[in-house]
Amino acid sequence: MNKELRRVSLVIFMMFLTLFIATTSIQVISAETLSQDQRNVRSVYDSYKKQRGSLLINGQPIAYSKPSDDIYHYIRTYSDPMYSGVTGFFSNYQGATGLESAMNSYLTGQNSAQFFEQISALFSGNPVTGASVELTIDPAVQKAAWDGLGNLTGAVVAIEPKTGNILALVSKPGFDANLLAVHDGVLSTKNYSALLNAKSEPLKNRATTELYAPGSVFKILVATAAIESGKYTPESTLPNPVKFKLPGTNVYVQNSGEGKCGGKATVSIADALRFSCNVPMAQLGILLGQDAIRAQAEKFGFGKSIKVPLAITPSVYPSNMDDAQTGLSAFGQFDDRVTVMQVAMMSAAVANGGLVMKPNLVRTVLSSNLAALTTPSPSELGSAMSSATAAKVRDMMIGAVARGVSSNGQIKGVSVAGKTGTAQNGQGEPYTLWFTGFAPADNPQVAVAVVVADGGGMGQAGRGNSLAAPIAKKVMEAVLHK
Amino acid sequence: MTFTNLTDAINIPKIIRVIPRNRNIEAWLLAFALGLFAFELAQIQLSVLQVLCADFWLYFVPFTLAVLAIHFVLRIRASEADSLILPIGVVLNGLGIAEIYRLDLHTVAVKGTELFAGKQIAWTCIAIAVAAVVVIFVPSHLFLRRYVYVSMFVGVGLLLSPMLPVIGRSINGARLWIGIGPLTFQPGELAKIALTVFFAGYLVTRRDSLAIVGRKIFGVRIPRARELGPIISIWVASLLVLVMQHDLGTSLLYFGLFIVMIYVATGRSIYVVVGLTMFFSGALVASRVADYVTRRFDAWLNPFDQSHYDAVGGSYQLVQGIFGLAHGNLLGAGLGGGLPHLVPLAESDFIIASLGEELGLVGMFAILALYLLLVARGVRIAFMHNDDFSKLLAVGLSFVIALQLFIVMGGVTRVVPLTGLTTPLLAAGGSSLIANWIIIGVLLRISDSMGSGQRVIGAVN
Numbered sequence: 001m002n003k004e005l006r007r008v009s010l011v012i013f014m015m016f017l018t019l020f021i022a023t024t025s026i027q028v029i030s031a032e033t034l035s036q037d038q039r040n041v042r043s044v045y046d047s048y049k050k051q052r053g054s055l056l057i058n059g060q061p062i063a064y065s066k067p068s069d070d071i072y073h074y075i076r077t078y079s080d081p082m083y084s085g086v087t088g089f090f091s092n093y094q095g096a097t098g099l100e101s102a103m104n105s106y107l108t109g110q111n112s113a114q115f116f117e118q119i120s121a122l123f124s125g126n127p128v129t130g131a132s133v134e135l136t137i138d139p140a141v142q143k144a145a146w147d148g149l150g151n152l153t154g155a156v157v158a159i160e161p162k163t164g165n166i167l168a169l170v171s172k173p174g175f176d177a178n179l180l181a182v183h184d185g186v187l188s189t190k191n192y193s194a195l196l197n198a199k200s201e202p203l204k205n206r207a208t209t210e211l212y213a214p215g216s217v218f219k220i221l222v223a224t225a226a227i228e229s230g231k232y233t234p235e236s237t238l239p240n241p242v243k244f245k246l247p248g249t250n251v252y253v254q255n256s257g258e259g260k261c262g263g264k265a266t267v268s269i270a271d272a273l274r275f276s277c278n279v280p281m282a283q284l285g286i287l288l289g290q291d292a293i294r295a296q297a298e299k300f301g302f303g304k305s306i307k308v309p310l311a312i313t314p315s316v317y318p319s320n321m322d323d324a325q326t327g328l329s330a331f332g333q334f335d336d337r338v339t340v341m342q343v344a345m346m347s348a349a350v351a352n353g354g355l356v357m358k359p360n361l362v363r364t365v366l367s368s369n370l371a372a373l374t375t376p377s378p379s380e381l382g383s384a385m386s387s388a389t390a391a392k393v394r395d396m397m398i399g400a401v402a403r404g405v406s407s408n409g410q411i412k413g414v415s416v417a418g419k420t421g422t423a424q425n426g427q428g429e430p431y432t433l434w435f436t437g438f439a440p441a442d443n444p445q446v447a448v449a450v451v452v453a454d455g456g457g458m459g460q461a462g463r464g465n466s467l468a469a470p471i472a473k474k475v476m477e478a479v480l481h482k
Numbered sequence: 483m484t485f486t487n488l489t490d491a492i493n494i495p496k497i498i499r500v501i502p503r504n505r506n507i508e509a510w511l512l513a514f515a516l517g518l519f520a521f522e523l524a525q526i527q528l529s530v531l532q533v534l535c536a537d538f539w540l541y542f543v544p545f546t547l548a549v550l551a552i553h554f555v556l557r558i559r560a561s562e563a564d565s566l567i568l569p570i571g572v573v574l575n576g577l578g579i580a581e582i583y584r585l586d587l588h589t590v591a592v593k594g595t596e597l598f599a600g601k602q603i604a605w606t607c608i609a610i611a612v613a614a615v616v617v618i619f620v621p622s623h624l625f626l627r628r629y630v631y632v633s634m635f636v637g638v639g640l641l642l643s644p645m646l647p648v649i650g651r652s653i654n655g656a657r658l659w660i661g662i663g664p665l666t667f668q669p670g671e672l673a674k675i676a677l678t679v680f681f682a683g684y685l686v687t688r689r690d691s692l693a694i695v696g697r698k699i700f701g702v703r704i705p706r707a708r709e710l711g712p713i714i715s716i717w718v719a720s721l722l723v724l725v726m727q728h729d730l731g732t733s734l735l736y737f738g739l740f741i742v743m744i745y746v747a748t749g750r751s752i753y754v755v756v757g758l759t760m761f762f763s764g765a766l767v768a769s770r771v772a773d774y775v776t777r778r779f780d781a782w783l784n785p786f787d788q789s790h791y792d793a794v795g796g797s798y799q800l801v802q803g804i805f806g807l808a809h810g811n812l813l814g815a816g817l818g819g820g821l822p823h824l825v826p827l828a829e830s831d832f833i834i835a836s837l838g839e840e841l842g843l844v845g846m847f848a849i850l851a852l853y854l855l856l857v858a859r860g861v862r863i864a865f866m867h868n869d870d871f872s873k874l875l876a877v878g879l880s881f882v883i884a885l886q887l888f889i890v891m892g893g894v895t896r897v898v899p900l901t902g903l904t905t906p907l908l909a910a911g912g913s914s915l916i917a918n919w920i921i922i923g924v925l926l927r928i929s930d931s932m933g934s935g936q937r938v939i940g941a942v943n
Contacts, residue, residue: 001873002865004746008877009861011742015888020847027843034808039801040789041811044822067678118813162697176647 002222012190037213052076053107053130055087055099057137061352063087063100065130068183072293076181078433082146083173085155085205086310086361090345091180093188098205099133099361102309106131106365112213113365113373129296129368136165136363141446144478145170148471153450154433156474157359161444163378164348166308166356167309168448168475175202199472209313211337215423216276216464217434218332223273223396225288225296227389234392238264238280239459246282246324253282253327256422258398273396274404275419278331286323293330297382300346301356306381308341308359315342331422344449347436350393351444354385374439398441406435411477425452430455435468439476446479448472502566502675502753505557511569512553518548520856523818526584529818530591532776541579541603548610555614560930563617564863567929568866569905570856571922574849575606575915578908580817581836588823598910599783605912608807609919615922626924627871630683635812638719639677640669641736645726655726658902670732674739674882675924681740682874685747689870693748716740717757721764728774731889731901737761738885747870754884774859783868783901797934799826803835803894814842831908835890850891862943863929872928879921 022456026034035043036212043189062083065074074441076090088098105111109118109128117128137405145156145168157170184287195203204210214324226232226267240260243252261267261277272280297303307313318325318335328334341359349356359376364375385393400406409418418437425432434458438447456462495664520542527534549572558565581598602620618624626633644650644657651659651666659666671720686694720737723729741757769775774795781790785797785804804823809820822828822836829836838846864873883906890909893900904914 001749001870004749005861005864005873007878008746008881009741009858011852011883012861012884014858015892016850016886018897019850019888019891019895022845022892022897023846023850024802027810027838027846028812031808031811034805037786037805040805040808041824042805045821073781236497404876405943 014166026235029470034176049130053132056134056241057139076160080175081174081176081288083172086169089177089180089406093185094180094192101355102277103133132374133259134363135361137166137251140477141168152452152456153454155340156450157207157340158448159344159348161351161447165359166357169207171206173200173202207309207340212432213283213423214332214338215421217419217421219437220419222330224385225293228385234270234396237268238283240267244279246327253278255279270396274358274399279414280327281331282327286327290321290326308361312341313339315339340449340451343436344381347438348447349384350390351438353387354383354390356381356384408465409437409473414439417441422464430459433462433464435464435472446476448475502561507565515569515572522580526818530587537739544607548607552610552614555617560617562930564859564929565925566859571853574907582910584818585829602910605915608913612916613919613923620927626679627683633676634680637673640673643669668913671913675920678878681743682871686871689747717760729902731903739882746877778899800900803832806835806839810839810842812843814840814845833909834905835894853887858923866932876928
């Protein structure tokens, strides 16, 4: 009978194994999916029970949970709408966005870094208090960007080139996240739909997720590709006609002043960048070819999903273009699409000797007893160009600000490298206005990108240099003059 | 041999002293189990009430006294019984009481009136006392062999009694209960013991004819009709339970038990094949014909489907239980920290989901490991025993625990369709506690007669 007993033992063992597997699959493998099921009210109850961690700048909370007398125990409170592009919102009814969502596991105390706290909570029965997140944002720089944009629609990103630390991240118009954090469900939902349907679309994050035509700021990238190819120097010249007929079409490219780029028969790449001329850039783009430009774009971070930890929408350089389209793409038109964060990364890479640093918003994560759970160190995304190339591109960008059409980026007594952009968005559509650059050019402390959307309210009359550059100047000054 | 030692040499030793090694191990394990129970109660009070209160003693003292009582009964009457079975039973039973008490505290907090922990502690004491009675008054498990056919009548009678007109009761759609006034009892729980005794006794006497006699058809030996008779009767009875009492679980439990025992007795896998085919074809027909079974199947296959979720008798409870388990995650919400009350019948049918939520995967693995160990000890007894009746009885009783756990927990975790069986030793309910403690008592009694303990002759120099 013992042979049969052995087989029965095996059957019993298989039954238990099935139960082990089934419970693991529910409790661990699909736990996350199950917790997000709309019919599962436990996650909602959970979020009430514990104090959510704060988002801090220099120890001052910009988003925190303060005790309330209702069944929810705590209410989420936001200090200033100028941080709405960073914090996002946390609502009992509308979920979470921004860092509230990206850092949720830390803020709720569920992150594996808080394992030991979770264990002790298991025995004490008290819920884990959420960890707080200290940000890299510099409030003075943030304020300069917020005030600089004023009533315009647009965004500003300022990065410390050596580390990738984000000093300012502004999206305008912002919103008051307190409107969504209210505990009255009807009110919260009403406020949410008002924000969602507002014509100015305040819930969009124009710094991280919106894609814009880059216009002339893209010329920095093409100039970089040209010099990296080894076939060109800043002094290399290109033919300088008034108009350039795109190959295979009847379409002509013109410079923005509708004249020649300087008075000569040829124009150097440096001058083309200085005066932001489209004709030589279109020719240069076709000579380089789309593959070389795309390769350069990818080195800067195009096409990559980056989390700072806000998710950055990948920027796009189009593929399968003919020569005419390549020519257009070389000065930031056709289907080129970029985020403000990507443009800031591009300037930061030039400023940092060609090395692309991963942008980062989190300085450190602190547990409730102020132990540092994680402190992200600067991390490299790769090299976009050699340091020699970076120096040449920098000098060309200095020329564009000091002696060119990007002159409103000048700061008294400081050498600024920069480039403006004024992108067209189709017949009759308002322009997208840009400035990107860094300062001081010889020892960069800040790289900045500014976009002003909807033509800054001036239709096709506004220019990058007139509207975006002054904002960038204020932001750079805020970094340098403190 | 020197002369002075002569008196020793002619003294025949009369006292056989048995070193109660197993009982000493058991005592340490019981101390640990009771400590764990105290810890659970204290944590629940601190977590839910924020203070310790005197109710603690209300649960701790009677349980401890009952456990100590059966421990001393074992020391006297079955000193070589297995040392792990009782402590495992105590840990599981204690954990069940603690979780039921925790659910009660929530019920009190929301001003509900249906409380279970008081009844559970009372039933536990009664059940442990019954187990002690089994150990005391069943001098040897072979004694049970005298009552094989009585067991059959008792078992079948108990099994079918809920179908009787006056005393039969339907609860939650399953007619598994008998009731007199406010007292209800699930006779099926006790029937499983009676039937195991009957199967063991019957199969021991008939195993040879079941195994050898019969014609060969296509190389497979088919038993004669008179040997098949009892199998068909059991099959019919199981299907009757399924159809009349609306319970797939009970039906599967008895039939599975019988198949395993007949296989162990005869060593012929044809019984397993034929038996399973018969059962599943019966169940398949039932799932098409009986509306109740169809709904259970639909809810099992597509529980997250909104129409099944909203349906009366649909998947709402199952899905809420799964949400609870998922909420427990790896480490659990902590005893008193979860929201197990969101699941209907959290204290009985879904106690495993309640525990999974509060103790997490770690706790579930610990609970499963305890059951596995309990069953393994039972199967070990079957292995070690020389006598066939004991082997069959031990493996049957162990398997019935394993299968019942599989059906219940598999139902909660969507391995099998959800049924109305109770989780052995954990779930609220007197009948289930008594039945499972009797099983523990019988297993202890059988294990005592294995004679694996050290016997030392006391008077030898």
